Amino acid sequence: MNRCTTDTHQSEEQGIFLPPAVKSIPISVLKQNGLLQALAEGPNGCTEADPSAELLQAQEEWEAMESLQSGIVGTSAGHVPLIAFNEALQYFQTADLSECRKKIQPTVQRRGLSAVAHFFFGPPRLHQQLQGERDLALAIAQCGLDNNEKVHMRILQTIYKKLTGSRFDCPRYGAHWEELGFQGLDPGTDLRGTGLLGLMQILYFVMDSRTLPLARDVFKLSQHESQNFPFCVMSINITRIVIQALREEHLSRECNRRQQVIAVLNDLYVATSLRLYVIWKTQQKTISDSGFVLKELETFAKKKPKQLLRYLEIYMSGRAVSVIDGGFQHPSPSSGVHSPDLNSAVGNSSKEINFTGVCDPQVEMEGEARLI
Known part of the structure; x- marks a missing residue:
């Protein structure tokens, strides 16, 4: 020896x-x-x-x-610049999404009386000149996270930095993603229900100076000692709701009016997140209520998207928005949400509904409709 x-x-x-x-x-x-x-x-x-x-x-x-x-096998770690939503969108507009486009179902297929009722009494069809933008959004929702695509990685890093306030890049895999509200060490595994559109809408949320304060408020609430919930998983579920509202043509009237699709999707996403925030905060919701709250959000977003968007405008103007009797009200000009004595917006239910996972969402739909 x-x-x-x-x-x-x-x-x-x-x-x-x-x-x-x-x-x-x-x-x-x-x-x-x-x-x-x-x-x-x-x-x-x-x-x-x-x-x-x-x-x-x-x-x-x-x-x-x-x-x-280092984040991606085969590459060295370095400073990844932030990416704006419009820059990321331009990337997808020029990227080859042909395989993703083959998988999309632009609208829900209805049959029998449901199809007849929808034809006579349903919302108007989306204008033809907007169908390309709709299909682009649905194609992005079919696009998976790719480690070799720099834009994908920049989107991830931007979300992390804007939510945490960090100036430094984070590893591609790790427990830090669970702290942001993903279900595991790899955010990509949570995107099977919404694809990159789930990340794109979070990116919009945190990169728009008007919505960033709300995004941080929701994120802060998600880390509450007793009212915590997985922020990114909840956000991706809201994107799923937005996608379904689009495919079921509940947004066609608003898209036609504004001559935009993706902007309407983003606004509905933020408006639904606002409703989640107000309900969760004022009614002292906890993770055990999450499935029921998500179901209520889905119903409201499909039946009253115009009302959701209207109260987003009110909130963004600086006036408080609260939830009462199943809807919104704005009691007085304020810089925050203050409404301690509110009636329940979603009511009581003796049947417990479990949290909706983004990898295997359970959605009741008509005909042969499927969640993309």
Whole structure:
């Protein structure tokens, strides 16, 4: 046994360990400062001439972990610039989404009496010149998160920085995404119900200076000690509601009036998030109420989208918005939401409804309609 081995055994017997501060340092920093090499050296700085198989395997594992920490395997970590919503949208307008477009179902297919009733009494059809924009939105909703697409990664980083206030990039995978309200270490696994449109709407929420304060208020409420809920999962569920309202043609009248589709989708998303915030805060909702609240949000967004959008305008103008008797009211000009004595907007139900997961949403729809 050489001296290095002897000294190492002595260190183990004496209970010498790396301090916690060293353990928490990023792997790349450890390598740059020679600390990883020190792990393979004895206390006197001597190393074995031929590294063992165990040491080589450990080195490979460290390098693999470093690649994971950098965010995307094969690329080095660096400063990722923020991306505005319009820039991200321009990317999707020019990207090849042909495969995604093959999967979309622009409208819900109705049959029998439902089709007849919708034809005579339903909302107007979307103007032909707007159908391309509608199909683009639905194609984005079919687009998965791609590590090799820089714009996708910039969207993720922007959301993280704007919600947390961090100036630094975060790893592509990790528990920090759970802190933002995703269900796991990889946000991409939560997007199967809404695709990149789920992230795009969060991006709009946090990058518009008018809506950012509300986004941060909702995010802060989601971290409440007793009223907490997964912010990003809830947000993606709201995007799912918006998509369904579009496909069921509940938004056609407003889109035709404004001659826009994606802008209407974004406004309805923010308006629904506002309603979620007011209900959740004023009625002391908790995670056990989330499924029922989401169902109420879906019903309201489909039946009264114009009213939702109207009260978003009121809120954005600086007047308070509160929920009462199943609707909104604005009691007085205010800079915040203050309405302690409100009647329930969603009522009581003896049947418990579980939280709607974004990966396998349960949606009752007519005919052969499916959630995209």
